[in-house]
Amino acid sequence: MKPRFVGQPIKRKEDPRLVTGASAYVDDIVLPGMLHMAVARSIHAHARIKSIDTSRASKLPGVRAVVTGEEIAANCGQLPAAGDIKNMKRPVHHPLAVGKVRFVGEPIAAVLATDAYVARDAAELIQIDYEELPAVTNPEKAVQQGSPILHEEFSDNVAYSFGWENGNTEDGFSKADTVVKQRFINQRLAPVSMEPRGVIAAIRMPENELVVWSSTQVPHLLKTQLGLMLGIPENRMRVIAPEVGGGFGSKLNVYAEEALVGYLAKKVGQPVKWIESRRENMAGTIHGRDQINDVELALKKDGTILAMKLKVIADIGAYYQLLTAIIPTLTGLLAPGAYRVPALKFDLVAAFTNKMATDAYRGAGRPEATYLIERIIDIAARKLGMDPVDIRRKNFPKPAEFPFQTSGGVFYDSANYEKALDRALEVADYKGLRKKQAELRKQGKYMGIGFSSYVEICAMGPSIAMASGGWESGTVRIEPTGTVTVSTGASPHGQGQETSFAQIAADELGIDMENVTVLHGDTARTPYGIGTFGSRATAVGGTAMYLALQDLKEKMKKFAAHMLETTPGNIEFEVGKLVMTGTARSVSFMDVVTSAYVAKKLPPGVEPGLEATRFFEPSNFTFPFGTHICVVEIDEETGEPKVVKYVAVDDCGNVINPLLVEGQVHGGIVQGISQALYEEVVYDENGQLLSGTLMDYAVPRAHDFPMFELERTVTPSPVNPMGIKGAGEAGTIGSTPSVVNAVVDALAPLGVTHIDMPLRPEKIWKILKLGRAS
Amino acid sequence: MDVKITINGKLYEKDIEPRLLLTHFIRDAAGLTGTHVGCETSICGACTVLAGGLAVKSCTMFAVQANGAEILTIEGMAREGEMHPLQESFWEEHGLQCGFCTPGMIMTCHQLLTRNPSPDETQIRGALDGNLCRCTGYQNIVKAVQSAAGKMKHRRGAAAGD
Amino acid sequence: MIAQQFDYTVAASVAEAVALLQKHGDRARILAGGHSLIPMMKLRLAMPEMLIDIGRITELSYIKEESSYVQIGALTTHHAIESSVIVQRRCPALSEAAGLIGDIQVRNKGTIGGSIAHADPAADYPASILAFDAVVITIGPKGERQIPASQFFLDLMTTALEPNEIVRAINVPTRTGRSASAYVKMAQKASGFAICGASAVVELDASGALAHAAIGVTGVGNRAFRATETEKALHGRKPTAELLRAACEKAAGGVSALDDIHASAEYRLDLVRIFARRALEKAIERAGN
Ligand SMILES: Cc1cc2nc3c(=O)[nH]c(=O)nc-3n(C[C@H](O)[C@H](O)[C@H](O)COP(=O)(O)OP(=O)(O)OC[C@H]3O[C@@H](n4cnc5c(N)ncnc54)[C@H](O)[C@@H]3O)c2cc1C
Numbered sequence A: 001m002k003p004r005f006v007g008q009p010i011k012r013k014e015d016p017r018l019v020t021g022a023s024a025y026v027d028d029i030v031l032p033g034m035l036h037m038a039v040a041r042s043i044h045a046h047a048r049i050k051s052i053d054t055s056r057a058s059k060l061p062g063v064r065a066v067v068t069g070e071e072i073a074a075n076c077g078q079l080p081a082a083g084d085i086k087n088m089k090r091p092v093h094h095p096l097a098v099g100k101v102r103f104v105g106e107p108i109a110a111v112l113a114t115d116a117y118v119a120r121d122a123a124e125l126i127q128i129d130y131e132e133l134p135a136v137t138n139p140e141k142a143v144q145q146g147s148p149i150l151h152e153e154f155s156d157n158v159a160y161s162f163g164w165e166n167g168n169t170e171d172g173f174s175k176a177d178t179v180v181k182q183r184f185i186n187q188r189l190a191p192v193s194m195e196p197r198g199v200i201a202a203i204r205m206p207e208n209e210l211v212v213w214s215s216t217q218v219p220h221l222l223k224t225q226l227g228l229m230l231g232i233p234e235n236r237m238r239v240i241a242p243e244v245g246g247g248f249g250s251k252l253n254v255y256a257e258e259a260l261v262g263y264l265a266k267k268v269g270q271p272v273k274w275i276e277s278r279r280e281n282m283a284g285t286i287h288g289r290d291q292i293n294d295v296e297l298a299l300k301k302d303g304t305i306l307a308m309k310l311k312v313i314a315d316i317g318a319y320y321q322l323l324t325a326i327i328p329t330l331t332g333l334l335a336p337g338a339y340r341v342p343a344l345k346f347d348l349v350a351a352f353t354n355k356m357a358t359d360a361y362r363g364a365g366r367p368e369a370t371y372l373i374e375r376i377i378d379i380a381a382r383k384l385g386m387d388p389v390d391i392r393r394k395n396f397p398k399p400a401e402f403p404f405q406t407s408g409g410v411f412y413d414s415a416n417y418e419k420a421l422d423r424a425l426e427v428a429d430y431k432g433l434r435k436k437q438a439e440l441r442k443q444g445k446y447m448g449i450g451f452s453s454y455v456e457i458c459a460m461g462p463s464i465a466m467a468s469g470g471w472e473s474g475t476v477r478i479e480p481t482g483t484v485t486v487s488t489g490a491s492p493h494g495q496g497q498e499t500s501f502a503q504i505a506a507d508e509l510g511i512d513m514e515n516v517t518v519l520h521g522d523t524a525r526t527p528y529g530i531g532t533f534g535s536r537a538t539a540v541g542g543t544a545m546y547l548a549l550q551d552l553k554e555k556m557k558k559f560a561a562h563m564l565e566t567t568p569g570n571i572e573f574e575v576g577k578l579v580m581t582g583t584a585r586s587v588s589f590m591d592v593v594t595s596a597y598v599a600k601k602l603p604p605g606v607e608p609g610l611e612a613t614r615f616f617e618p619s620n621f622t623f624p625f626g627t628h629i630c631v632v633e634i635d636e637e638t639g640e641p642k643v644v645k646y647v648a649v650d651d652c653g654n655v656i657n658p659l660l661v662e663g664q665v666h667g668g669i670v671q672g673i674s675q676a677l678y679e680e681v682v683y684d685e686n687g688q689l690l691s692g693t694l695m696d697y698a699v700p701r702a703h704d705f706p707m708f709e710l711e712r713t714v715t716p717s718p719v720n721p722m723g724i725k726g727a728g729e730a731g732t733i734g735s736t737p738s739v740v741n742a743v744v745d746a747l748a749p750l751g752v753t754h755i756d757m758p759l760r761p762e763k764i765w766k767i768l769k770l771g772r773a774s
Numbered sequence B: 001m002d003v004k005i006t007i008n009g010k011l012y013e014k015d016i017e018p019r020l021l022l023t024h025f026i027r028d029a030a031g032l033t034g035t036h037v038g039c040e041t042s043i044c045g046a047c048t049v050l051a052g053g054l055a056v057k058s059c060t061m062f063a064v065q066a067n068g069a070e071i072l073t074i075e076g077m078a079r080e081g082e083m084h085p086l087q088e089s090f091w092e093e094h095g096l097q098c099g100f101c102t103p104g105m106i107m108t109c110h111q112l113l114t115r116n117p118s119p120d121e122t123q124i125r126g127a128l129d130g131n132l133c134r135c136t137g138y139q140n141i142v143k144a145v146q147s148a149a150g151k152m153k154h155r156r157g158a159a160a161g162d
Numbered sequence C: 001m002i003a004q005q006f007d008y009t010v011a012a013s014v015a016e017a018v019a020l021l022q023k024h025g026d027r028a029r030i031l032a033g034g035h036s037l038i039p040m041m042k043l044r045l046a047m048p049e050m051l052i053d054i055g056r057i058t059e060l061s062y063i064k065e066e067s068s069y070v071q072i073g074a075l076t077t078h079h080a081i082e083s084s085v086i087v088q089r090r091c092p093a094l095s096e097a098a099g100l101i102g103d104i105q106v107r108n109k110g111t112i113g114g115s116i117a118h119a120d121p122a123a124d125y126p127a128s129i130l131a132f133d134a135v136v137i138t139i140g141p142k143g144e145r146q147i148p149a150s151q152f153f154l155d156l157m158t159t160a161l162e163p164n165e166i167v168r169a170i171n172v173p174t175r176t177g178r179s180a181s182a183y184v185k186m187a188q189k190a191s192g193f194a195i196c197g198a199s200a201v202v203e204l205d206a207s208g209a210l211a212h213a214a215i216g217v218t219g220v221g222n223r224a225f226r227a228t229e230t231e232k233a234l235h236g237r238k239p240t241a242e243l244l245r246a247a248c249e250k251a252a253g254g255v256s257a258l259d260d261i262h263a264s265a266e267y268r269l270d271l272v273r274i275f276a277r278r279a280l281e282k283a284i285e286r287a288g289n
């Protein structure tokens, strides 16, 4: 049967409710008797809490409860943090601070009131008396002796150190004709999903069950962890991720507020809601990146890479959130990028500082890796007098070499890097661009062309590599009336799996997409699962569903064979029916469904009903790849860079719905360009957050970008039966280095080899000014 | 204070605190939750509605300021079950992912197209200065507006030809 | 987030607004478009106990063309100024400034009177208000005052307005002959406010020399200022590229510049030179046509 839906740009099933305002995000849910929580937070980066006076807040009419750290510490577990890194220091992390605060925005007290306005008023009335302590915000200083110590139970601020070596790095360096070195700073970013976080919790009878609605990417995991924190048996917990307004990793977590809302709902016996403000979001939702990467690359004269040394200092903030400790370790895995790097030495030190925790932000560990390899290879090309295209081509492994083991310690599944590069060169008209650049340079104008031939790790992933498992689940039920209900353990929040999963199911079963409903995000309606992040929902979650569909198809074939008096091997699915191969004989899909449910004539050994659940454990990650080419022009007076052309050729394996993939790539490119040019979380040296609102933290706007030119190559992944690699993060990972490479290329005539992100106009202006002066 | 505010043609009369934001009046008092809140510094535009025909950020108005006004929200865009061309085009062009910014986007684009029925790409991008989207990269939103402009022109043409 | 509680009253006329201000004294603040005040109240950076809403006084929203000036009522919105044919023709710098403020939604609500009274150092209008030598017409218990722009902006968010006074209108004198104006700006990436904005008003004589050149600069210092040295260097001379470049070297005068995470003082000062020249070039080109 030829696919009717898979591969087609099909309009999303989820959109009608979203474009009409009919959908319900957490804040749109109202329960009878619902109370509102507001949180009082630290205004200091590092301070001892001398006293907390809640009396004025408690007396405010409408206030139902005020809780502080001690009460919560006594009744509620600590926030979970994954990672089993040797020597990892694990600080105490209560939902509300006890005794001390360690970053601006740390929750100190929570207020419960009948109305959100009153709750806010009451939170403002809580008086906290602090003894300020010196803060440390520079990770290199933080790990030095004599630095203020965040967690007094430890002797220093080294959260952990970690490292490994694959191949013989020293040997590579000793044989090198040339060595290039550079320090790259991968700045701190705020994920800024447009919907801030939000949580509602309510005890529901008759099960005496705690139901939690949370704007989360991981409802099942949240259910398990909240149950543990609140001491509620997991079978009396239910978590629902309703409509979720973006996550980008920031909602892949277990947050203090989720525990507080749950605790308070239990305590007062009424539903409790908390909606994060944007200011809280900027200060108290995880940040991303914040690594310093010292890179050394050893090469032969002809550009062949021999070895690489990578030292990472990760500024992880004051505490671990769920994946804080793990993210920086991923940087090593992908540091070789799309190249043959025979030896790699990776050293990592993670430092506690007086800032919010870093954690998974779109790309999570991999953008850092891609950035450093794509930058250093450009620096090497310049030093060797090579074209950036040639040095890349020289070091790509060839398609026949896949699966390709890298010195990052992973096996790349499948790729044809050169093909994507060549296509990008063609689409961008590379030769023409270089010609134009030469002309502009003669006129004293600055234009640059930047490349990034990235690889990324997707479809997270085999369980061995993931703290809480890397599989995913899917249940398919064909209802007695022939409609199909798919429920997935993944938890999409914008990615469109209600559509793409329906495309797959409809094609597999030969039915119409309207007859498929995809359920997700509710632990009571879906099989236990891992969630949506790491570009895994389709490649891993979709595969689980695909396997369940195969089970059902096998079973339906048995019924059909029984009805047609043949063997199941002779039955094929066609649209609306099951056909006996090579004959005109068939039974309708509906008749088979009916016979499975009425169960009057069961084939021998076959159970009634049509429902299957499968758990898919992938054997490996997938490794999408591609080449991005960015062209920038720089205002030679003010230093303002502008992206004037952007070409992206991505390969994410087989594609279920090109519309969705394109959308993911567009969004990713914008986030990546924005890291390169605009975004930065800024703390001053006292740990005050200077970029705490959208008036100071630059989320890019429509006018910042040209139309992107997208193309795809298709190299199916062997890791899953549908050959999907995943597309959620490619844009972000690929784009950042191409932009920085372009700006550096533009300024190369001035002798510039590197500028740290974000490439604010002022930084470029300084270079131009010095250039003019000399 | 007593206010009378008409939202999508329906009159809501309430006794409210002066500090109640229009956005909360719409969401809580009128129960129309398609209008979203994404910030408190008037930047994100998720709360955009039309007040007296003007696109405004409903988080940057007190409800009392809208006393007597006519408000149009995303819920009022579809007519008799038929989507507004902008809604259709956002859907067709994949101009949304998580959908959180979408209602505000559509209301701003509505204002743009009433003022300028055939905007070019630069004008569309400029008109979106007050609406942030973190998912789509804006490209398909631009396409959606272009497509909606075409549809609306076509419909007007058809109506004029009747 | 959520503003502190306050009382609210609507003023039906200018006279009533003045009377209410006088009655409630320090407790009260005028509410016009609300697009500076409400964000501050939501962050509890402003906590007035009472708001006097002048937003419904329709007679304060107008653009009136006279032979030697254009008068703009205090409640005229940025959008009305941006799209007014009169303003576009007679004082294009002002309409450009209006069009570069925030976004469509902000321009639909925010008013010129509110912007001027608020005197944000990064606001767009003040550059043009100064460059045009505009006059701010205020009204208070003691009646009307006409405050020249040069005496209006005193410091960071501080103006020559008396506590009980409100801005009623702005008179923007315009020139006849070969004159024009222009406004250019570098916006702060996140907020859209000016990191540096420059407004130039020029008039060319029959020989093509600059009979008049005025440059206002905003976003750079605690308050907007005039680039007087540049103006002097230009006066009576033919605006060659060379001259403009040289004259604008001194555009920042001795002003002490703001310094924040978005731009250092040094950068802002250099931008003054660049944007003053760009504004002049644009205005001169317009005047020449
Ligand atoms: C997201 C956003 C972006 C913005 N971007 C820009 C920008 O790029 N450039 C820019 O210049 N501005 C910008 N603004 C500010 C905007 O222009 C405001 O509209 C303006 O500064 C204030 O005008 P208003 O009518 O809203 O005044 P209000 O907020 O109502 O009042 C501001 C202050 O002035 C007083 N006041 C108001 N009217 C009068 C009067 N007639 N007489 C006496 N006192 C009065 C009030 O009491 C208050 O103290 C932005 C605002 C927002 C929310």
Ligand code: FES
Binding pocket: B036, B037, B038, B039, B040, B041, B042, B043, B044, B045, B046, B047, B048, B057, B058, B059, B060
């Ligand atoms: S909620 Fe962000 S602008 Fe209104």
Ligand code: FES
Binding pocket: A194, A245, A246, A494, B095, B096, B097, B098, B099, B100, B101, B102, B132, B133, B134, B135, B136
């Ligand atoms: S679709 Fe998610 S913010 Fe726009």
